[in-house]
Amino acid sequence: MDTIENKIIKSERVANATLLVGTHAESLKQQALLFAKKLNCLEAAGCNACNACKKIEKNIHPDVIWIESQGESIKIEPLRELQRTLHLKPYEGRWKVVIIDGAQHLTLAASNSLLKILEEPPAQTTFLLLAPHAENLLSTITSRCQRIRLSDAPPPNLDDIENLNSLLSLPVSLEERFQLAIEISKDDETFQKTLEIWTLWYHDLLFYKQGLSPFESPLHQKAALAQTQIRTQSISTLYDKLKTVLETQKTLKHYQVNRQWLAEHVVTQLSLGTSPA
Ligand SMILES: [Zn+2]
Structure with missing residues (x-):
């Protein structure tokens, strides 16, 4: 039950970093996409129809940056590359959204590089880390993230509820x-x-x-x-x-x-x- 506390964001503003945990990788990706759309939608609602939403869906929006594992790990190079461009303002959107898909695959060097970035978070940038379990990441990183857990439990059946x-x-x-x-x-x-x-x-x-x-x-x-x-x-x-x-x-x-x-x-x-x- 304690983890329920962790499911919730307690602040109204956009966090510097969010750790999205859940065992269904595809659900995590979908949630990350929705979040990126919501932040950069031209209609301000994640409409799925505007130019920004469409670009994000097709993975061609310049301000939504996906970092994924190449083979077994996420090495330091993409993090270094990121560091070079993070001080730049968003090109088209309001927010730069950096999505690290499979954050459990970050090597130690890559983790430390990410940690350095999170210690001095750039303006108008938010990080989304996707992983099956928080324990897969360095605690120094997770402590800088707000945490959202997607449910793995089977949903209750609503059909037989009259009221x-x-x-x-x-x-x-x-x-x-x-x-x-x-x-x-x-x-x-x-x-x-x-x-x-x-x-x-x-x-x-x-x-x-x-x-x-x-x-x-x-x-x-x-x-x-x-x-x-x-x-x-x-x-x-x-x-x-x-x-x-x-x-x-x-x-x-x-x-x-x-x-x-x-x-x-x-x-x-x-x-x-x-x-x-
Ligand atoms: Zn939109």
């Missing part, structure tokens, strides 16, 4: 909230499943809030609702709500508590600051 919309939107009136609390706490299994969905939902909202999209999230079809919700809630509010859900999961698992009382508490906390539907 999904009201779970995600949360009712405005007290009576309806009370009713919802009764519904979700009718048995342990329903309650646990509901908490899993909320975990996923607030995790997704935090992704959206940073301009990333949660890759292959089962809640993907609720993107419009997510956009409405992130407009009215700050990162710290969403983060607090995610924490509330995680704490409720722990409480439910480890303590003898009145389920309905716990459900009322969590519904009330999650309803804070949401605007009427």
Whole structure:
């Protein structure tokens, strides 16, 4: 559960370096592409249709630099090459995005070269390091990165959840909230499943809030609702709500508590600051 903390970006601004971890290399690449588009899109939204987005997709955008392993390792040469050009302003975009795909393959010399760059991060440049596990990298590097972990867990099945919309939107009136609390706490299994969905939902909202999209999230079809919700809630509010859900999961698992009382508490906390539907 501790790693959940690491999944989240706690600042509103673009970080100097982000470590994206996950065991599906292709998902990591897709996420990196989305991020690069979001930062340099001419429509400012990662539209996939503008010139910048198209160039990034085709890997011909001059400000999106991919560094990949040649054979078994990423040697120091591409890092040296990078160092020579990093002081230059972005050519076309707002941001230079350096994506190191397979960062676990950085040789020690290359790692040290990267570390030197990260110690004095160039302006308007952001680094994305992709790797299966954070432990594959030097801790001096990972400590300079914010960390996002893509989920490897199988997503919950949403088809048999009748009240999904009201779970995600949360009712405005007290009576309806009370009713919802009764519904979700009718048995342990329903309650646990509901908490899993909320975990996923607030995790997704935090992704959206940073301009990333949660890759292959089962809640993907609720993107419009997510956009409405992130407009009215700050990162710290969403983060607090995610924490509330995680704490409720722990409480439910480890303590003898009145389920309905716990459900009322969590519904009330999650309803804070949401605007009427
Ligand atoms: Zn675009």
